[in-house]
Amino acid sequence: MAASIIPFSITHEPIFPKFSKSPFTRNHKPTKLVTRNNSSSIGELVSEQNQQHHHAQRNSTYKPKLEEHLPRLPEEWREIQGENEWAGLLEPMDPLLRTELIRYGEMAQACYDAFDFDPFSKYCGSCRFTRRNFFSSLGMAHHGYTITRYLYATANINLPNFFKQSRWPKMWSKNANWAGYVAVSDDATAKKIGRRDITIAWRGTVTRLEWVADLMDFLKPISWNKIPCPDPTVKVESGFLELYTDKEESCGYCKYSAREQILTEVKRLLEVYKMEEVSITITGHSLGSALAILSAYDIVETGVNVTGDCRGVGVTVLSFSGPRVGNVRFKERLERLGVKVLRVVNVHDVVPKTPGFVFNEQVPAMVMKVAEGLPWSYSHVGVELALDHKKSPFLNPNADPVSAHNLEALLHLIDGYHGKGQRFVLATGRDPALVNKGCDFLKDHYLVPPCWRQDENKGMIRSNDGRWVQPERPKLDDHPEDMHHHLTQLGLANSYHI
Amino acid sequence: MAASIIPFSITHEPIFPKFSKSPFTRNHKPTKLVTRNNSSSIGELVSEQNQQHHHAQRNSTYKPKLEEHLPRLPEEWREIQGENEWAGLLEPMDPLLRTELIRYGEMAQACYDAFDFDPFSKYCGSCRFTRRNFFSSLGMAHHGYTITRYLYATANINLPNFFKQSRWPKMWSKNANWAGYVAVSDDATAKKIGRRDITIAWRGTVTRLEWVADLMDFLKPISWNKIPCPDPTVKVESGFLELYTDKEESCGYCKYSAREQILTEVKRLLEVYKMEEVSITITGHSLGSALAILSAYDIVETGVNVTGDCRGVGVTVLSFSGPRVGNVRFKERLERLGVKVLRVVNVHDVVPKTPGFVFNEQVPAMVMKVAEGLPWSYSHVGVELALDHKKSPFLNPNADPVSAHNLEALLHLIDGYHGKGQRFVLATGRDPALVNKGCDFLKDHYLVPPCWRQDENKGMIRSNDGRWVQPERPKLDDHPEDMHHHLTQLGLANSYHI
Numbered sequence: 001m002a003a004s005i006i007p008f009s010i011t012h013e014p015i016f017p018k019f020s021k022s023p024f025t026r027n028h029k030p031t032k033l034v035t036r037n038n039s040s041s042i043g044e045l046v047s048e049q050n051q052q053h054h055h056a057q058r059n060s061t062y063k064p065k066l067e068e069h070l071p072r073l074p075e076e077w078r079e080i081q082g083e084n085e086w087a088g089l090l091e092p093m094d095p096l097l098r099t100e101l102i103r104y105g106e107m108a109q110a111c112y113d114a115f116d117f118d119p120f121s122k123y124c125g126s127c128r129f130t131r132r133n134f135f136s137s138l139g140m141a142h143h144g145y146t147i148t149r150y151l152y153a154t155a156n157i158n159l160p161n162f163f164k165q166s167r168w169p170k171m172w173s174k175n176a177n178w179a180g181y182v183a184v185s186d187d188a189t190a191k192k193i194g195r196r197d198i199t200i201a202w203r204g205t206v207t208r209l210e211w212v213a214d215l216m217d218f219l220k221p222i223s224w225n226k227i228p229c230p231d232p233t234v235k236v237e238s239g240f241l242e243l244y245t246d247k248e249e250s251c252g253y254c255k256y257s258a259r260e261q262i263l264t265e266v267k268r269l270l271e272v273y274k275m276e277e278v279s280i281t282i283t284g285h286s287l288g289s290a291l292a293i294l295s296a297y298d299i300v301e302t303g304v305n306v307t308g309d310c311r312g313v314g315v316t317v318l319s320f321s322g323p324r325v326g327n328v329r330f331k332e333r334l335e336r337l338g339v340k341v342l343r344v345v346n347v348h349d350v351v352p353k354t355p356g357f358v359f360n361e362q363v364p365a366m367v368m369k370v371a372e373g374l375p376w377s378y379s380h381v382g383v384e385l386a387l388d389h390k391k392s393p394f395l396n397p398n399a400d401p402v403s404a405h406n407l408e409a410l411l412h413l414i415d416g417y418h419g420k421g422q423r424f425v426l427a428t429g430r431d432p433a434l435v436n437k438g439c440d441f442l443k444d445h446y447l448v449p450p451c452w453r454q455d456e457n458k459g460m461i462r463s464n465d466g467r468w469v470q471p472e473r474p475k476l477d478d479h480p481e482d483m484h485h486h487l488t489q490l491g492l493a494n495s496y497h498i
Numbered sequence: 499m500a501a502s503i504i505p506f507s508i509t510h511e512p513i514f515p516k517f518s519k520s521p522f523t524r525n526h527k528p529t530k531l532v533t534r535n536n537s538s539s540i541g542e543l544v545s546e547q548n549q550q551h552h553h554a555q556r557n558s559t560y561k562p563k564l565e566e567h568l569p570r571l572p573e574e575w576r577e578i579q580g581e582n583e584w585a586g587l588l589e590p591m592d593p594l595l596r597t598e599l600i601r602y603g604e605m606a607q608a609c610y611d612a613f614d615f616d617p618f619s620k621y622c623g624s625c626r627f628t629r630r631n632f633f634s635s636l637g638m639a640h641h642g643y644t645i646t647r648y649l650y651a652t653a654n655i656n657l658p659n660f661f662k663q664s665r666w667p668k669m670w671s672k673n674a675n676w677a678g679y680v681a682v683s684d685d686a687t688a689k690k691i692g693r694r695d696i697t698i699a700w701r702g703t704v705t706r707l708e709w710v711a712d713l714m715d716f717l718k719p720i721s722w723n724k725i726p727c728p729d730p731t732v733k734v735e736s737g738f739l740e741l742y743t744d745k746e747e748s749c750g751y752c753k754y755s756a757r758e759q760i761l762t763e764v765k766r767l768l769e770v771y772k773m774e775e776v777s778i779t780i781t782g783h784s785l786g787s788a789l790a791i792l793s794a795y796d797i798v799e800t801g802v803n804v805t806g807d808c809r810g811v812g813v814t815v816l817s818f819s820g821p822r823v824g825n826v827r828f829k830e831r832l833e834r835l836g837v838k839v840l841r842v843v844n845v846h847d848v849v850p851k852t853p854g855f856v857f858n859e860q861v862p863a864m865v866m867k868v869a870e871g872l873p874w875s876y877s878h879v880g881v882e883l884a885l886d887h888k889k890s891p892f893l894n895p896n897a898d899p900v901s902a903h904n905l906e907a908l909l910h911l912i913d914g915y916h917g918k919g920q921r922f923v924l925a926t927g928r929d930p931a932l933v934n935k936g937c938d939f940l941k942d943h944y945l946v947p948p949c950w951r952q953d954e955n956k957g958m959i960r961s962n963d964g965r966w967v968q969p970e971r972p973k974l975d976d977h978p979e980d981m982h983h984h985l986t987q988l989g990l991a992n993s994y995h996i
Binding site: 120121444454455466 | 946958
């Protein structure tokens with residue numbers, strides 16, 4: 001009964017190439033691939049990558065090499081964190097910087113993967129995991145970080161597309177949305193990366209781009225919302241400012257503003273690790289990037305990064321697909337304070353072009369001088385790493401605008417970027433299938449299902465009596481007992497009515 | 499740090515009522531609920547059911563009672579299988595018949611739940627489970643049946659919305675689609691239900707209604723496709739006929755037609771169980787109902803249900819949301835052959851109204867007489883159980899037409915139906931949350947996510963090297979070795995070129 005059928009046991013065909021050795025270490029110029037660039041079409045490249053890949057399959061030696069360049073980190077982490085404004089690290093792309101961008105990008109991506117945005121869930125708007133199980137639940141235990149605090153924002157402000165609310169009448173909180181976390185590298189990781197790293201990751205908006213339209217596109221002096229600033233002409237987008245400073249005292253989760261949560265936690269951690277070398281790395285995608293830049297500014301302007309022995313701990317923002325945050329005075333103030341910002345963007349993404357479509361850092365200085373007084377004259381900050389999804393042979397060049405804003409896709413672009421004009425070649429072995437987790441961006445012939453990341457039965461489980469129910473979740477931590485103590489020390493307690 | 503938040507530990511609120519004792523057994527008239535019918539709005543009913551339910555929660559005594567009436571089955575199964583055309587069992591609804599309709603309806607539903615309809619899957623169009631793991635994978639091991647054979651149809655015929663094809667270039671089969679199964683009650687179940695039951699379940703079309711438009715709406719003499727029939731005026735819809743009789747000899751899975759698969763398997767099983775009392779129950783939803791009726795006709799017309807000692811094994815069709823299949827001659831022929839058909843429909847579903855929108859069993863006999871010669875003059879068969887989703891307080895009365903055709907919703911309607919004009923009250927404790935498995939039909943305030951049945955990460959898993967891949971599946975059985983032997987015995991071998 002043999003038949004001319006194709007058997008079920010076809011080997012899965014992964015979709016990235018194999019290189020026995022990474023052609024891009026800091027000391028090896030990618031000459032071979034550069035010369036190839038002119039002679040290969042993208043189609044040929046893909047087919048060639050597939051062949052290389054088949055070879056890899058047979059030898060079964062292929063391993064992701066995200067950690068390959070990490071041994072350099074204890075020596076070079078200051079440079080990687082932007083001490084010299086990333087000079088010489090972007091063109092060509094430094095493989096250690098690439099590794100670090102992907103590592104922190106995954107910390108930002110975790111905010112999406114952990115967020116419950118199903119309005120039919122009674123925990124909608126919260127984090128799906130307790131902070132102790134956060135990284136292990138996401139398969140990220142190897143990152144070697146411990147979350148010390150979850151961050152919450154009040155949903156009372158006018159950014160409806162940032163906040164998700166449950167349809168359940170009895171919710172975990174009517175006012176709060178989970179907004180990210182503060183994590184610290186554990187001892188083993190601290191040793192591996194050369195310092196104790198405090199990472200703050202801010203959640204962005206989920207999937208759609210409507211939140212851009214929610215922005216009031218109105219610059220407001222930063223000091224109006226009680227963030228100290230010696231210069232009243234330093235202004236930021238009022239929506240970001242409110243998101244960062246608003247609170248709702250009737251709610252256990254957002255009775256403190258995001259600002260108060262961040263400042264007290266950074267202060268507390270710097271006391272805990274006062275005998276160590278420490279870095280503060282703030283990351284976020286999209287709206288999360290705006291919060292990252294704003295909180296970085298605040299930490300340094302407020303001085304909570306200054307330790308007892310008067311060392312200033314460096315603050316770095318690794319921003320992904322972020323919008324503009326403030327005016328040119330804000331940019332200058334950030335620079336004077338020494339906050340380092342590396343902004344990774346996809347040039348086809350509309351979000352980094354907002355707010356400030358008309359007046360921004362790209363118009364001539366003379367025009368900007370005139371426009372400076374206008375409340376909608378924005379400026380990007382820091383150093384930009386501009387990537388182009390049309391350079392990746394894996395991606396559909398004509399995907400929808402939401403895909404161009406996708407964080408997983410941006411991490412894929414970082415993985416294949418080697419410098420301007422260089423050929424796109426995946427360097428770390430990061431799985432391109434991840435691109436389609438939450439969008440439809442990979443070319444169809446790679447046969448990765450679009451938007452494939454989903455929970456079994458939308459999280460419903462069968463109870464003992466056979467009924468399908470939403471399982472209970474353990475209560476999330478709200479805020480530590482010593483908040484008031486830290487707020488008092490920061491001189492912020494008076495704004496809080498106990 | 500206590501706060502006025504709502505804790506995470508709110509108890510889940512299930513959505514069906516609690517009755518300490520079912521008010522509807524065969525000997526108890528539902529008088530209490532009937533009188534209530536006039537005084538309660540649906541809103542009051544729901545609120546009342548919720549209260550009853552809260553009471554149930556506290557006492558935690560509620561158990562589904564699908565099996566409550568089964569002990570009557572060894573005595574009464576012939577009547578339940580339609581020996582007397584279900585006279586007296588529908589008004590009021592007999593609780594044992596309800597139980598049996600749900601039991602077989604779940605066997606039909608299993609065909610959807612097991613079908614791989616994701617075009618990004620390389621096993622698209624196949625069954626997700628091997629036949630030995632079928633019921634256990636679906637949490638239906640308690641049904642007590644063993645699948646003896648999978649059924650396949652060729653996708654070569656012109657019903658594009660019935661067939662699903664993978665986008666993968668190397669598929670498990672280019673021509674075949676999994677179309678259902680043949681199962682036999684195991685020894686324990688056979689004892690419990692009073693006979694050895696052969697169940698044939700046909701898969702219908704997935705989710706959408708486009709397949710109705712695919713039908714050519716053209717009646718064709720049944721004998722033209724080599725199904726024996728003494729009367730050339732007996733006609734059925736040509737699309738159903740082709741689906742049932744076509745084959746593709748180059749494909750291991752559909753080198754035999756669905757017809758050949760069914761007839762040989764029934765014949766084989768009747769030989770295996772020739773010393774026992776046997777029933778044949780054929781079920782299917784939607785297009786699967788058409789195949790159920792056609793195959794029931796064929797089994798009896800061909801005589802494969804006649805055992806060695808000349809007993810004719812009864813053949814019953816339990817049809818769900820089925821379209822018309824043939825003309826009035828086909829109906830009469832089915833009746834003469836003694837095939838029993840119970841058709842359960844939702845009166846708001848368009849599918850049972852097709853084909854034959856114009857000329858059907860509902861026009862006056864005189865008109866029908868004139869129209870009889872037309873090739874689009876259809877007639878329903880058997881006994882109809884007409885349900886109305888607007889009677890269920892759980893369902894959104896204005897849901898889309900696809901919901902009105904949904905099988906899980908129909909099983910919910912069966913569960914709450916007690917007779918014409920009777921109040922809708924769930925009888926077996928079957929979970930109404932199941933309604934939303936594949937549609938958005940429950941009222942929003944029940945907070946069951948719409949279309950909640952889904953695989954984790956669309957079936958993608960992480961391989962040992964960290965990449966996301968589609969796992970391999972074991973090869974599905976094609977056809978037994980002794981097919982040709984059985985075909986020869988049936989006189990069908992000449993149509994098969996070995």
